[in-house]
Structure formats: structure tokens, C-alpha cells
Amino acid sequence: MRRREFIAGFAASAGWPFAARAQQPGKTYRVGLFANRAIPDGEERRKAIVQVLAEHGFVEGRNLQFEPRWGDDLAENAEALKASKVDVIVTFGYPASLAAKTFARDVPVVCSGAGDPVATGLADSLARPGGNLTGVTELATELSAKRLEILKDAVPNLKRVAMFFNATDLAMTLRSRAAEGAAKVLDISVQPLGVREPNDFGNAFAEMTQSLPDAILMVSDTLTVLNRKRIMEFATTHRLPAIYEFSFLVRDGGLMSYGPKLGETGSRVGNLVVLILLGARPADLPLEEPTQFELVINLKTAKEIGLNMPPALLLRADQVIE
16 A cells, blocks of 8 residues: 555544644644664665655655654653654664653654564554554564574574574564574574673674584674674674674675565654654554565675575575675
8 A cells, every 4th residue: 555545544534624634834843763872864764764754745844853862861862852842753673662652651652673562562462552652563473483494595404593682672582582483493493692782792702602503693683783793704704604684784794684674664654653743643553564575695795604595595585795
């Protein structure tokens, strides 16, 4: 369904007077952007959010103002956004989503990258999130199984996978558990490597060196993404295949990724923000699931670790980087 049709359909079903759903003349709408690290202007989700808002008449510098709040002082930043009277808060990641739900209770929140909001308690259900939060959920179990299947296609004798995840992030911990469950079905064992701070990576690498796994899976959050180069360098040095969740990590030098297209996720977040700016309540907007996924393979990295990618896997790839 096209964005405009979706929004028009929602408005028609809402039963509100048209004036209540139209932009208010002369009003400057304020959208908070909230995460525990800075999300650059060029990040795919952020670009898509800005584009969708502009398509529906919410243009930065004209009738729209973004208020970014980045950093580890999540409670303080959430309270600051509430105090500044933003119309809606867009969150990136589970920690920011939890802080916004907790410390900005009366402000609508649209979350992304927060794992499964129902499993983590951010939302009551997919159909009726309740409270002040909606957003785009992630298919953690299905995607974890798919990533392990792809690793096994690339490495048929795969037996043990080391998995990096942020042990302080509930959403990422739940995603790692989903991967462990999927691994059993594939007759693969998982070596969980929960990290809590940058210094923990050295200990994890030392543990892996004692008994090298057959491959690596990195669960993406702020901590692991900021330390991605260390994981990639370890994988290259020890000639280990590794799979990641998002394509930008493969463009950064990772071997493979499988996951939602971040641009589509951003578009869906943008649609939900538009609906809220037009008067919808987050509790009435079902959590959405991604529908577009991509498999990306970096052949240059494959050659560096001496891995001959199966032709069938290359044919399935949406993008091959040479």
C-alpha cells in the first residue's frame, strides 16, 4: 500500500472531523530524535523519515523542527524532550525507547531498532500497543534463524557460531536467545559473547582464540556497531566468516548481512509520525513489521578470508560488493 493511501485510509476510518486531521496553519511541529548515540543526517532511516514527512507537507525549516537528543543520559534527555513540548519522539534502539516511554509518559513515541517491543514490555500487543508508544518491530526469531541458515549455506560444515551481543540491552539479549533457539534446529551450537562495554571485547576475543568458532554472528546495537571494526578485523585475521544484520556493515567491510532495509523501516516510522502529527494516538496505531529484506555479500572480504562463496548463494544476494 502506498504511503498516501495508507494515511488517507486511516484518516477515513478514524471518524474525526477533517479539520482535526489537517495541519494547523502557522504551527511549527516539533519532532524529537532520541538515541544513546548520534544518528547522522545521512543514516538511511533518518533520511527516509525526513523524506516521508516532507512528502506530506511537514518540511524542516518551514513548519517542522527536529530536536535531537543524543547520549547516555537517557532519563535526562527524555525529560528534556518532554519539557520542550515536542509533538512526538522518534527513538532509535531499545534503551532510548524505554527511557522515552518511562520519562516522557504523555508524549507520543515512535520506536525503531528496539527489537520486539511486545517481548520487552514496551507494548501490550502488536495490534494494540497501548500507552504512548508505537513503531516498527523486528522479526527476531525468524531473522536469527535465516542468518544462521545463510551462514550454513556459506560454510556447509558449520558447527559452532560465536555471537556478539550487548548484554545490557534487553532487546539484544532476547535476540541472542532467539538465535540460540534457531541454532538447535540447524544442529549448530552458539558461543554467546555478551559484552557490556568496549573493554569486554578484548576478553571475548581472548576466549574465542582459545577455541576458534567456525563463524561469527554480530547482533547490532550501539555498542557492537561502534566496535564493529574490531570484530571485522578479528574475523579477517582468523579467516572466520561473519554475518551481520544490516547492509551498511557489509559496505564497511563485513562479509555478509541479512536483514530489513533500513530505508523501508524509516519510511514506516515516518508514516506513523505523520499520523500522530495529524492527531492519531500511538495506542491506536498497530506496531508494524518490516516487509523488505536484503542479503548483501562482500566478495572482497570473502577473498581475504579464503572463502569461496557458493554460486547459489551469490545468485540469491540482492547486492554483491566486489
